[in-house]
Amino acid sequence: MRASTFFARRLLALPLLAAATVHAAPAAEKAAPKLVLVLVVDGLPAEQVQRYRGQFGQGGLRRLLDEGATFSNAHQAHGVTVTAVGHASILSGAYPYQHGVIGNNWIDPVSKNPVYCTEDARYTYIDEETKAGDGTSPMRLRVDTLGDGLRYASGNRAKVIAVSGKDRGAILLAGKTGTAYMYMDKSGNFASSSYYMAAHPQWVQQYRARRPQDGYYGKTWKPLLADSAYAGDAPDELFPATPGAPNRFPFSFYSDSGSLDADYYNRLKTSPFLDELTLEFARAAVEGERLGGTAGVTDLLGVSLSAHDYINHTYGPESKMSHDHLQRLDRMLADFFTYLDRKLGAGNVLVVLTADHGFPNTPEFVKAAKGDAGRVNAGALVASLNVALAAKYGVEKLVIAQSAPNFHLDYAAIDKLGVARAEVENTAAAFLRAQEGVAEVYTRSQFEADALGATRMGLLMRRTWNRALSGDLVVVNKPNWYFSSGSSGTSHGSPYAYDTNVPLLLSGRKWIKPGYYGQYAETVDIAPTLANLLRLRPPAGSEGRVLVEALQTP
Template structure:
């Protein structure tokens, strides 16, 4: 009996020990399964759609398929109240701000081009004469990010992964690839049109094109898009845009009316002038094709180290400038871009894996509706005609200071003064700035005028001065900053443009999708510099060196 009791006791102890060991193992497994404070997608894809207003997402919604914009909105996070918080709102500053998480006041890209007051010369945001072209005999490849003064999220990814994470940037425009790629990109590629029709790069990145790029260029895929531009759908269904034949749109060469189909000789010619493709939706098609070739050839997203593919769709900007916000051409361009996004997402699912990549989509600036059209609708709008105002301004300078040569340059709605000449006249810079600003503000074309002294001495927190201050860089910006009346632009009377601090230029989409991203939407205000910190927080890496934005907490799981 005693032996039986001991045997039962031994069995009980063994069972108890087994249960304890099992519980301990479960706790260990549970600890190992605890969520990390970051995610590691195999690939991050950054998409910037050039000149995309937020309302293009909603205006054309009923025409979009399920696999492009709608997939990103319905399965991702939609920031509906996303804005640029600086001006000028243009391509170079836009791409730099998206990727640095900073504003031009910090990253230094104050325009596509600007007056270099130190060297008394013009500066291009991506231009670099110390580099040589790769893939072309022209100067189109003499580019680098050397004028961008801080790091990008792509730089931070490279640093975070000990340079193992691969970064490749692709765009029709050089600045749409160079600035997102950052200072440490493995490669940035852009399109050389003219008679070449090739994808090229700069000696900043490499001494010669990789074999796969040469092979792609030799395939002459681009020639498949030298064809008439017809509407994707029946043009009668494009009720979300204005009449096809109107006076607010530009013309391709040889065209008499700005109407579909667009089939000029240069679009149809297979041997020359590939430049024209940029101004059709086919420019976005060749961008997708080349980006996917880069994805596959470079084996991006194939291991556990996060890579980054930066894509900028530039043709929407060319089309907007030519035809305007309300055109059938813009509508067709976005319906076709929707198909490009669907194609891209399907290939990402296939090559990287659904749920294994993170993607964001935004724009580099918005655009104004054609002021001539707005005027005809009895909406306050119009055009700044330089010849109506600047002669009067020069006369003021002569009368007040005895010379109009105190102004060295006028560009990007800024005036650059000759400081040495002012000092030689024994005048104070601040007083001259204030005097000129007061004069300009008396002209009926200007809504607001600020001086560099105001930008440096005050701290603005909202409104137009806040936006201007974020775009003001003391070493690169001018002495006087001018803001035209809302609805007014300095531009031809056909097509749309951008660059102002007005809401039609600042309100752009911001969509997040994929690994680590919540599903949902919000009308809470977000700003362009928030994008880079959000992606950085998602990946658990350091923020770009000049970042002033903050992570958008509601976006992250």
């Protein structure tokens, strides 16, 4: 990647050039936060926070909005907006081309087999079943994180803990030297892996022995607010009901077997109860690890709340279910903030809240509004492309692997043909651009030559593409079209604003200047901003800027 792309983000926000180069005055002596709390709400579009803010209670999201800094134009500024990529970017300050997490899954460049972003066969979950491909370590994260720097600068006295409903949500926030705990689909427990320790500490064993996850069996999720509060949401009829996913309230949580089993624990994920459990475990971590309790040391707690993503995938962000879940999460956060105030003292916690990606509406919702939308089956797309390439070049399956949006060509077979690789790439790209739902296709030759053009889409896709890991063809679908082999729900992963625009809220009256900021910002700005406040060097791969406009003057 050319050095000029280091500054390419300025193409997205030219008016910020002057502000971005202003050096903050040296910080006066003031107490460092006892705890930095980084909250990631999986799959939360920024617009949902603004649309529903009038319905929030006191002390949760409203507290962050009223007492902290709100960046309304903040983005996960890369082209493949999925969970792993977003989480890897937040505390590394790096774009995917550098941190190496280019998707939730991708194709191994040597074996051409699929790999998962946090899989590592050398390690297993502690006291839990571990299957091939399960996420157990940050081995594929190629850069350090803010937490790693905090540990290093404190002589390893600082504690870095991350908790999530997903393994990738916890592992990629914890970095290389922190400790990750994740929800286990089959048992409902939270567990770590042998990458971090040989056995769980006593406080984790005590928490697991209580089995709070079992207390939700038979419980019902009903709307929190009056019916009139949901008047603007999509009608339930837009969401097809299936045996495992009914399409309207109330939702009851049980298993088909009638017992506490994997079916039940898996169903909990598409409910507010997963986030309740995650925050309960986070509270246990604060107590068990004495987070914020060492004089002169700042600890870091990362909490990735996964349920909103599962709910949006199933019903869409326009649904009553998504709306209600955010209201419930708001009240959960209020309780958690109140707990931290009591535990550590009001004003001693620096809070950041953001998301790993946003969400598009379901195609059915878009079509009902007379828009263009749909689903693209990547497997079928590759099959038709291979037929077209075989007709021209006489070789079957020149596309040998895919993990959408990345398609991989058989360059060895192409070389045997005596045809230039770029010619086959261009032929394939032209075919794909003509298919329904496809907006653009970028080729390896274009990436290698840095010839994607000065467009926002090109810039975001360039930031995502890693020379050693990414595909030879990278497909961008049209707005409101996405890769899926299913027929219901919605997904994310595009460079469009509905997927990139995420909340960015910072709160902590000693360090953050309250206000509503319309300046362009990115989630890669979080790590250097926190490093600035904590007087740490930024992570090695950081390309973000310090959000000086939101910092208190010394």
